[in-house]
Amino acid sequence: MPKIVVDPITRIEGHLRIEAQTDGGRISEAWSSGTMFRGMELILKGRDPREAWLWTQRICNVCTMVHAVASVRAVENALEIEVPDNARIVRNIIGGAQMVQDHVIHFYHLQALDWVDVTLALKADPGKTSQLAESISEWPNSSPDYFKEVRNRVQTLVDSGQLSLFASGYWGHPDYRLPPEANLLAVAHYLEALEWQRKFIRIHSVLGAKNPNLQTYLVGGMTTTMDPDVPEAVINIERITFLQELVKHVSTFVDQVYVADVLAVAPFYPDWFKIGEGTHNFMAYGGYPEVSINDPGSLFLPRGIILNRDLSTVHPFSPTEVTEYVSRSWYTYTGGDNVALHPYDGETNPAYTGPKPPYEHLDTDKKYSWLKAPRYQGQAMEVGPLARMLVAYASGQKQVVAAVNGALKALNAPPEYLFSTLGRIAARALETKVMADRLSGWVQELADNLGHGRLQIANTEKWDPATWPRSARGFGYHEAPRGALGHWVEIEDRVIKNYQCVVPSTWNASPRDAHNVPGPYEAALVNTPLAIPDQPVEILRTIHSFDPCLACAVHLTDARGRSYDEIKFW
Amino acid sequence: MHGGEDRNVGNAGVWNVEGEENMESNLMEALKARGISRREFLRFCGLMAGTLALPAGSIGQIAKALEARRRPVLVWLEFQDCAGNSESMLRSGHPTVADVVLNLLSWEYHELIMAGAGTRAEAVLKRVVEEEKGKFIAVVEGAIPTGADGAYCTIGGRSALDIIREVCPNAAITVAMGSCAWDGGFVRSAPNPTKAIGTSEALPGVRVVNMGGCPANAVNMAALLTHYLAFNSIPELDAYNRPLFAHANLIHDQCEKRANYDAGRFVEEWGDEGHVKGYCLYHMGCKGPEATYNCPTVRWNDQTSWPVKAGHGCIACASYRFWDKMSPFYKRLPSVPGFGADVTAGNIGAAFLGAVAGATALHAVGSAVRRRVRAGADARTKPAKKDEPREKEE
Numbered sequence: 001m002p003k004i005v006v007d008p009i010t011r012i013e014g015h016l017r018i019e020a021q022t023d024g025g026r027i028s029e030a031w032s033s034g035t036m037f038r039g040m041e042l043i044l045k046g047r048d049p050r051e052a053w054l055w056t057q058r059i060c061n062v063c064t065m066v067h068a069v070a071s072v073r074a075v076e077n078a079l080e081i082e083v084p085d086n087a088r089i090v091r092n093i094i095g096g097a098q099m100v101q102d103h104v105i106h107f108y109h110l111q112a113l114d115w116v117d118v119t120l121a122l123k124a125d126p127g128k129t130s131q132l133a134e135s136i137s138e139w140p141n142s143s144p145d146y147f148k149e150v151r152n153r154v155q156t157l158v159d160s161g162q163l164s165l166f167a168s169g170y171w172g173h174p175d176y177r178l179p180p181e182a183n184l185l186a187v188a189h190y191l192e193a194l195e196w197q198r199k200f201i202r203i204h205s206v207l208g209a210k211n212p213n214l215q216t217y218l219v220g221g222m223t224t225t226m227d228p229d230v231p232e233a234v235i236n237i238e239r240i241t242f243l244q245e246l247v248k249h250v251s252t253f254v255d256q257v258y259v260a261d262v263l264a265v266a267p268f269y270p271d272w273f274k275i276g277e278g279t280h281n282f283m284a285y286g287g288y289p290e291v292s293i294n295d296p297g298s299l300f301l302p303r304g305i306i307l308n309r310d311l312s313t314v315h316p317f318s319p320t321e322v323t324e325y326v327s328r329s330w331y332t333y334t335g336g337d338n339v340a341l342h343p344y345d346g347e348t349n350p351a352y353t354g355p356k357p358p359y360e361h362l363d364t365d366k367k368y369s370w371l372k373a374p375r376y377q378g379q380a381m382e383v384g385p386l387a388r389m390l391v392a393y394a395s396g397q398k399q400v401v402a403a404v405n406g407a408l409k410a411l412n413a414p415p416e417y418l419f420s421t422l423g424r425i426a427a428r429a430l431e432t433k434v435m436a437d438r439l440s441g442w443v444q445e446l447a448d449n450l451g452h453g454r455l456q457i458a459n460t461e462k463w464d465p466a467t468w469p470r471s472a473r474g475f476g477y478h479e480a481p482r483g484a485l486g487h488w489v490e491i492e493d494r495v496i497k498n499y500q501c502v503v504p505s506t507w508n509a510s511p512r513d514a515h516n517v518p519g520p521y522e523a524a525l526v527n528t529p530l531a532i533p534d535q536p537v538e539i540l541r542t543i544h545s546f547d548p549c550l551a552c553a554v555h556l557t558d559a560r561g562r563s564y565d566e567i568k569f570w
Numbered sequence: 571m572h573g574g575e576d577r578n579v580g581n582a583g584v585w586n587v588e589g590e591e592n593m594e595s596n597l598m599e600a601l602k603a604r605g606i607s608r609r610e611f612l613r614f615c616g617l618m619a620g621t622l623a624l625p626a627g628s629i630g631q632i633a634k635a636l637e638a639r640r641r642p643v644l645v646w647l648e649f650q651d652c653a654g655n656s657e658s659m660l661r662s663g664h665p666t667v668a669d670v671v672l673n674l675l676s677w678e679y680h681e682l683i684m685a686g687a688g689t690r691a692e693a694v695l696k697r698v699v700e701e702e703k704g705k706f707i708a709v710v711e712g713a714i715p716t717g718a719d720g721a722y723c724t725i726g727g728r729s730a731l732d733i734i735r736e737v738c739p740n741a742a743i744t745v746a747m748g749s750c751a752w753d754g755g756f757v758r759s760a761p762n763p764t765k766a767i768g769t770s771e772a773l774p775g776v777r778v779v780n781m782g783g784c785p786a787n788a789v790n791m792a793a794l795l796t797h798y799l800a801f802n803s804i805p806e807l808d809a810y811n812r813p814l815f816a817h818a819n820l821i822h823d824q825c826e827k828r829a830n831y832d833a834g835r836f837v838e839e840w841g842d843e844g845h846v847k848g849y850c851l852y853h854m855g856c857k858g859p860e861a862t863y864n865c866p867t868v869r870w871n872d873q874t875s876w877p878v879k880a881g882h883g884c885i886a887c888a889s890y891r892f893w894d895k896m897s898p899f900y901k902r903l904p905s906v907p908g909f910g911a912d913v914t915a916g917n918i919g920a921a922f923l924g925a926v927a928g929a930t931a932l933h934a935v936g937s938a939v940r941r942r943v944r945a946g947a948d949a950r951t952k953p954a955k956k957d958e959p960r961e962k963e964e
């Protein structure tokens with residue numbers, strides 16, 4: 001039987017293609033291919049490292065700001081710059097707000113349609129929907145009239161004959177299992193979440209000027225000046241009050257809508273607690289420093305590695321153990337394509353050897369992706385919310401332990417259920433709760449500093465490139481919504497000599513390596529049932545549970561030995 | 571959606587809603603069924619009329635024209651992109667921009683958020699091109715690579731170039747949203763590893779409206795679409811085929827810090843007293859004096875802020891090929907601010923950079939020069955001269 005192709009995988013960022021071999025109604029083998037390449041790191045070569053964050057942030061704007069903060073941290077690490085406490089806090093608030101907003105968007109707008117049949121909402125009884133809503137949550141928008149209004153909106157859409165974004169859905173697929181009322185409830189929350197996130201994200205506008213593409217980072221701190229009494233200061237009493245307002249209700253929404261919905265939907269799909277895990281290895285760089293990014297022990301979300309699903313041991317993480325293969329990727333290494341290189345030694349020579357477009361199938365026995373294959377100590381690793389929650393849970397991080405135990409109890413599920421497609425979805429919801437609960441504390445820390453006259457926001461001792469050593473290199477990291485993100489920079493003669501990003505979706509969407517070890521998506525899809533091959537809802541469920549971001553995933557390092565003399569900026 | 575709290579929508583959105591009396595009740599019924607309240611809709615029309623600088627009486631015309639029984643179809647193509655422009659629409663923050671635009675158009679193909687994948691998605695695009703030929707709106711996001719036979723960006727096994735050439739010539743209007751779709755953006759920056767180009771270069775002979783910005787501001791995109799829906803035409807464009815309503819003025823001339831500039835009060839170091847007090851960021855590399863855009867008035871995320879307000883200089887993200895031409899971003903502009911791109915510091919004399927009083931005086935001269943230059947260039951038809959690329963400092 002020919003391979004099944006799903007391309008484009010929609011409801012993700014970037015361009016992802018899945019090819020899969022099926023056997024007896026289940027997937028026996030899968031290949032994940034990133035089909036877009038831009039070359040950010042080549043473009044960065046020779047430019048001012050202080051502005052690298054403005055460029056790298058454009059790698060992806062679903063995950064806006066994550067590549068900005070990783071970039072300034074890499075340069076700060078190279079130049080040994082410690083940022084002021086206020087900059088640490090502001091970066092935590094921005095990052096935490098982004099994680100919460102991004103996870104909510106992901107669940108409702110990118111993932112939910114794999115589990116929710118919008119058209120079935122038309123058959124829902126508003127009164128019964130109201131009863132359902134009130135049985136799972138105290139969220140106030142739960143009256144029969146409210147659900148009647150939402151149902152009428154769906155009816156209007158359907159009656160118009162123009163289903164808009166919903167036109168291409170797999171409605172009526174036999175594996176949509178929710179009762180009509182649950183579908184209507186989910187549609188209502190799809191709409192509410194869209195509205196909610198737009199208001200919530202104004203946190204980014206206050207502290208980041210705008211979203212997408214925040215513009216307040218600096219190597220050495222932030223531009224968000226602080227003074228309680230100066231109206232022109234970016235952070236003053238009035239702005240702090242506004243921030244407090246914005247974060248005040250975030251936990252309510254997350255608990256009463258997002259987490260409640262996940263816990264309500266999951267029991268209809270119990271088999272999906274046993275499908276879709278994959279590599280058995282999970283990695284977190286850790287993030288959100290409570291003291292300093294240079295003190296990994298102070299990270300709110302802890303650092304570590306879980307191997308072979310063994311939650312009894314958290315292995316230490318060392319950035320020196322990260323390498324990348326190009327054996328099955330459209331690049332070559334000068335030392336041969338079967339070696340793995342550390343990012344500092346990374347090289348890139350894009351060399352497309354796939355079929356000339358238009359094509360039907362990739363030659364998956366050879367090279368088949370624009371993604372490299374990152375490995376840790378030679379092993380494929382899953383990164384992201386599930387990895388973070390497992391590492392934190394096994395590390396005894398108390399907010400996470402409480403959230404995970406609470407959810408497992410509510411679902412009457414053992415911890416091993418976490419190793420699955422639904423486990424990944426649940427972990428993302430729980431992480432959102434943990435982060436939402438933390439945000440107001442960081443805003444309060446900022447308010448305290450403001451109130452006590454601790455106002456420094458930028459460390460400018462090394463702003464002038466004349467103060468820099470002739471050469472330096474650094475590693476910057478962040479736990480982005482989709483997982484562990486690392487930037488490696490090498491600076492020489494005041495400009496970027498090498499730059500490399502190893503990003504979450506490169507880990508998760510990785511192709512095979514020199515030893516034919518599949519990446520997490522590829523491993524997770526094996527044994528997935530597929531009821532109707534040309535309606536691959538099941539593939540989408542597992543792939544979406546990772547929250548793919550292919551724009552981030554495809555990148556490349558400096559092309560060693562190639563000269564770009566025409567770029568001179570000094 | 572549910573009514574948002576009342577907020578001042580700022581200069582661009584202040585609008586007298588007396589025209590609402592003319593609105594037909596069946597329109598209101600139709601909007602209600604789509605979850606939009608009368609008040610929200612009027613606020614939206616007001617914001618659009620303000621952004622487009624239309625006379626107040628036009629709200630009735632906008633409202634009436636938007637009462638289409640059949641919604642125009644929109645397809646949104648993503649190529650070498652970061653989804654920043656898609657997200658700009660989704661996170662616009664204004665209570666109604668995304669709602670109204672999403673509800674007044676049938677948004678049928680958009681990989682980021684559409685329900686179906688793979689062959690289902692491809693089938694939608696094919697159907698729109700065939701059945702809506704000459705009627706649908708095509709939005710392009712991201713650059714188009716021409717290297718490696720198009721293999722740097724494929725969707726369903728087809729190259730970006732292949733897809734755009736099939737779809738856009740059949741559209742009623744093609745909009746390149748954001749820097750990458752307009753001019754190739756950062757993807758096209760030196761050394762342009764994938765030989766990326768912008769939409770109009772990929773589509774010779776096809777008229778493309780360019781929405782500058784990285785990303786483009788959603789309010790401007792909404793205004794463009796509204797104008798098109800309401801008047802069946804595109805608003806006046808500048809020399810780069812960008813809407814004049816968004817590009818008629820320099821950032822510098824609209825900047826809230828302008829008084830500090832005029833008084834010679836500059837930030838000299840990040841976090842210094844001047845920075846806290848909101849002084850001018852020109853010495854820190856702000857490109858506002860050479861960039862056009864309505865960022866200072868429309869602002870971002872429900873008009874909450876914009877870069878200069880938040881303490882960072884403008885990077886001229888809505889200017890032509892700004893990545894190469896406006897970087898390094900922390901290097902002070904060589905031109906005297908206020909004189910425009912073609913009058914450099916060298917012409918005027920370095921004394922400007924030293925003396926505060928001199929700066930103010932010279933600025934007045936600069937403004938006069940610029941006004942004259944603009945008048946000569948016929949600001950209505952060729953206003954973009956001031957924003958044209960400088961030669962890169964080598």
